[in-house]
Amino acid sequence: xxxxxxxxxxxxxxxxxxxxxxxxxxxxxxxxxxxxxxxxxxxxxxxxxxxxxxxxxxxxxxxxxxxxxxxxxxxxxxxxxxxxxxxxxxxxxxxxxxxxxxxxxxxxxxxxxxxxxxxxxxxxxxxxxxxxxxxxxxxxxxxxxxxxxxxxxxxxxxxxxxxxxxxxxxxxxxxxxxxxxxxxxxxxxxxxxxxxxxxxxxxxxxxxxxxxxxxxxxxxxxxxxxxxxxxxxxxxxxxxxxxxxxxxxxxxxxxxxxxxxxxxxxxxxxxxxxxxxxxxxxxxxxxxxxxxxxxxxxxxxxxxxxxxxxxxxxxxxxxxxxxxxxxxxxxxxxxxxxxxxxxxxxxxxxxxxxxxxxxxxxxxxxxxxxxxxxxxxxxxxxxxxxxx
Amino acid sequence: xxxxxxxxxxxxxxxxxxxxxxxxxxxxxxxxxxxxxxxxxxxxxxxxxxxxxxxxxxxxxxxxxxxxxxxxxxxxxxxxxxxxxxxxxxxxxxxxxxxxxxxxxxxxxxxxxxxxxxxxxxxxxxxxxxxxxxxxxxxxxxxxxxxxxxxxxxxxxxxxxxxxxxxxxxxxxxxxxxxxxxxxxxxxxxxxxxxxxxxxxxxxxxxxxxxxxxxxxxxxxxxxxxxxxxxxxxxxxxxxxxxxxxxxxxxxxxxxxxxxxxxxxxxxxxxxxxxxxxxxxxxxxxxxxxxxxxxxxxxxxxxxxxxxxxxxxxxxxxxxxxxxxxxxxxxxxxxxxxxxxxxxxxxxxxxxxxxxxxxxxxxxxxxxxxxxxxxxxxxxxxxxxxxx
Numbered sequence: 027x028x029x030x031x032x033x034x035x036x037x038x039x040x041x042x043x044x045x046x047x048x049x050x051x052x053x054x055x056x057x058x059x060x061x062x063x064x065x066x067x068x069x070x071x072x073x074x075x076x077x078x079x080x081x082x083x084x085x086x087x088x089x090x091x092x093x094x095x096x097x098x099x100x101x102x103x104x105x106x107x108x109x110x111x112x113x114x115x116x117x118x119x120x121x122x123x124x125x126x127x128x129x130x131x132x133x134x135x136x137x138x139x140x141x142x143x144x145x146x147x148x149x150x151x152x153x154x155x156x157x158x159x160x161x162x163x164x165x166x167x168x169x170x171x172x173x174x175x176x177x178x179x180x181x182x183x184x185x186x187x188x189x190x191x192x193x194x195x196x197x198x199x200x201x202x203x204x205x206x207x208x209x210x211x212x213x214x215x216x217x218x219x220x221x222x223x224x225x226x227x228x229x230x231x232x233x234x235x236x237x238x239x240x241x242x243x244x245x246x247x248x249x250x251x252x253x254x255x256x257x258x259x260x261x262x263x264x265x266x267x268x269x270x271x272x273x274x275x276x277x278x279x280x281x282x283x284x285x286x287x288x289x290x291x292x293x294x295x296x297x298x299x300x301x302x303x304x305x306x307x308x309x310x311x312x313x314x315x316x317x318x319x320x321x322x323x324x325x326x327x328x329x330x331x332x333x334x335x336x337x338x339x340x341x342x343x344x345x346x347x348x349x350x351x352x353x354x355x356x357x358x359x360x361x362x363x364x365x366x367x368x369x370x371x372x373x374x375x376x377x378x379x380x381x382x383x384x385x386x387x388x389x390x391x392x393x394x395x396x397x398x399x400x401x402x403x404x405x406x407x408x409x410x411x412x413x414x
Numbered sequence: 415x416x417x418x419x420x421x422x423x424x425x426x427x428x429x430x431x432x433x434x435x436x437x438x439x440x441x442x443x444x445x446x447x448x449x450x451x452x453x454x455x456x457x458x459x460x461x462x463x464x465x466x467x468x469x470x471x472x473x474x475x476x477x478x479x480x481x482x483x484x485x486x487x488x489x490x491x492x493x494x495x496x497x498x499x500x501x502x503x504x505x506x507x508x509x510x511x512x513x514x515x516x517x518x519x520x521x522x523x524x525x526x527x528x529x530x531x532x533x534x535x536x537x538x539x540x541x542x543x544x545x546x547x548x549x550x551x552x553x554x555x556x557x558x559x560x561x562x563x564x565x566x567x568x569x570x571x572x573x574x575x576x577x578x579x580x581x582x583x584x585x586x587x588x589x590x591x592x593x594x595x596x597x598x599x600x601x602x603x604x605x606x607x608x609x610x611x612x613x614x615x616x617x618x619x620x621x622x623x624x625x626x627x628x629x630x631x632x633x634x635x636x637x638x639x640x641x642x643x644x645x646x647x648x649x650x651x652x653x654x655x656x657x658x659x660x661x662x663x664x665x666x667x668x669x670x671x672x673x674x675x676x677x678x679x680x681x682x683x684x685x686x687x688x689x690x691x692x693x694x695x696x697x698x699x700x701x702x703x704x705x706x707x708x709x710x711x712x713x714x715x716x717x718x719x720x721x722x723x724x725x726x727x728x729x730x731x732x733x734x735x736x737x738x739x740x741x742x743x744x745x746x747x748x749x750x751x752x753x754x755x756x757x758x759x760x761x762x763x764x765x766x767x768x769x770x771x772x773x774x775x776x777x778x779x780x781x782x783x784x785x786x787x788x789x790x791x792x793x794x795x796x797x798x799x800x801x802x
Binding site: 062067075100101117166168174206213218219224226271276314328329336337340364365366383387405411412 | 419431450455456457486490491505506522556557560562564566567570571572573575577591592597602604606608610612614617638664713719723725727728740751753754755756757768771775793799
């Protein structure tokens with residue numbers, strides 16, 4: 027009788043993985059604190075196209091100003107000498123010296139070099155001016171190391187002169203199994219095409235991992251061993267698809283053991299994905315996932331344990347019963363109603379080989395093992411196939 | 415007095431954009447219907463490692479079977495001749511002819527070539543067998559054209575022999591403005607670094623747009639015109655950052671007009687991002703966005719009108735008042751509580767130049783213009799900076 031190794035639960039598995047593998051968010055994160063190199067804005071910045079005038083002169087009642095010049099963004103700061111006159115100023119320009127108020131074109135009429143205010147409205151000193159240092163002062167921490175890469179972050183870093191270099195993470199996806207033929211080949215009756223690795227690569231890419239290489243190996247110990255020795259030198263992470271269950275030809279775990287790879291765990295009390303294997307090769311500082319060969323199992327394990335995204339919960343729209351003492355991952359279609367609630371429509375599948383059933387799913391719900399009846403309206407952790 | 419062109423509202427703008435620009439989801443979508451090329455699974459597929467036996471013989475009470483051979487995944491289907499014996503079978507193998515039941519290793523003891531069942535449990539015909547055609551029959555539509563690219567979809571297409579070719583979308587981001595210097599340069603007091611285009615490119619990349627090129631142009635009509643003539647030939651979409659407000663040096667709209675580009679709209683009743691410009695060049699089949707130059711405005715417009723993702727709503731955790739007759743986009747930090755509700759913590763900013771305030775935001779909430787008080791618990795459309 028072949029014994030399955032003692033199984034841990036999904037939470038123990040998660041903790042062990044996080045202990046050994048810091049998940050790079052979207053494959054990329056900010057790698058250093060980003061400080062303001064000067065005040066932001068660096069000068070009193072004009073926020074509207076119009077004219078800049080002296081606050082005192084305006085307050086004393088003047089509403090008509092000869093135009094003494096024009097200052098666009100990108101030209102050095104101007105200086106108003108005749109306080110009864112004005113400068114035309116464009117958005118982004120430094121507020122000229124001697125002026126403390128910007129009046130937008132929409133409130134003006136400009137004829138023969140005279141700007142007249144034709145719209146009366148409450149005005150205040152420094153109105154339509156973005157004050158120097160009001161966003162950040164020189165030396166302020168704008169971004170902290172470890173923050174995810176996103177558009178605003180890259181913009182902020184660029185504005186202080188830092189071209190953020192994302193932390194890259196290189197991955198090798200390895201499929202094993204003699205039953206597999208290439209996508210462009212026509213399989214014999216007993217063969218299937220090599221689809222898992224493509225599903226895995228696409229999932230990684232959608233989460234920001236672009237340094238991904240595919241390898242296919244026959245179920246042949248020496249070939250797999252030779253490949254491992256090279257790959258463990260060259261990649262941060264190896265993801266094997268198949269070869270970790272208890273079949274006669276699933277010799278990956280024993281091979282890793284032989285090569286001195288530390289097995290962190292093998293087997294999780296979950297469905298699908300029970301045979302998941304995770305290990306660490308300290309010599310080469312490589313992390314290794316052995317995903318089950320079934321398409322659904324491999325994708326569920328990949329998303330649940332590696333591509334884990336922001337914690338999001340969704341409410342079941344129908345009851346589910348699952349009596350086994352396992353965490354149950356059920357494919358769902360997701361929708362967000364206008365009250366801000368995420369709804370999950372379960373698409374239960376018969377077995378983890380049933381791949382096509384995933385076509386209409388957005389991801390899967392995680393139903394805890396200590397519960398067997400899951401009621402409509404109850405919310406559970408949702409894992410999306412791709413960033414929502 | 416410079417008049418702002420008549421403004422449309424956010425919904426009119428959205429409809430106009432969708433009419434002229436089919437938003438490629440994540441830059442990529444399935445471009446053809448994907449049909450099953452054969453039944454799936456293509457054969458009765460073994461789902462557990464163990465032995466395959468005759469259902470009749472098992473039902474008649476036999477619990478001990480000499481092992482007549484072993485069939486792994488990838489070898490042609492076997493045929494059991496002596497129905498009192500069994501085959502060892504591995505997950506993924508075709509179920510051998512003459513057998514209708516798979517008993518897993520966990521229930522067996524195998525000694526001297528005899529497999530004995532040592533765990534009694536209810537068994538049924540074809541148990542642990544994934545039935546031929548149970549997922550899909552030859553000719554079934556597995557994926558519909560227009561579906562988003564995701565891991566499972568790519569896997570499904572691969573399994574039927576289709577290497578999905580994503581529909582690519584090429585984009586040129588153009589910054590204008592003499593006040594801008596490169597990220598690696600040290601700006602003078604009146605200058606700022608060119609950060610918007612990097613924020614925009616990163617945002618596009620995070621949404622799956624990888625064919626993106628950056629250009630920087632001085633505020634110089636001929637240079638901008640020459641660039642446009644070339645770029646409109648080479649890109650699907652041009653995104654201009656700055657140059658569309660009403661400043662003396664914002665001559666993009668008039669240039670486009672002169673070049674025969676159709677202006678779809680200019681100006682939306684929203685804050686920030688009021689000056690957004692959108693147009694179509696029918697000659698070259700190019701779409702053009704003129705984003706406001708302010709960092710916050712440009713990112714808000716980009717995400718609201720181009721990178722619009724799945725409709726997601728989030729609940730305010732504090733009240734907001736905004737009296738102007740404009741749609742108000744407010745940066746928020748988002749969290750999903752365990753009841754499945756998305757919560758939005760507003761991070762109001764003083765003006766659309768205040769970039770650093772976005773650092774801790776996850777995106778922005780869309781507060782409708784026909785409302786001026788927005789209460790805690792009310793849910794509004796959420797637009798994330800990056801896929802959640």
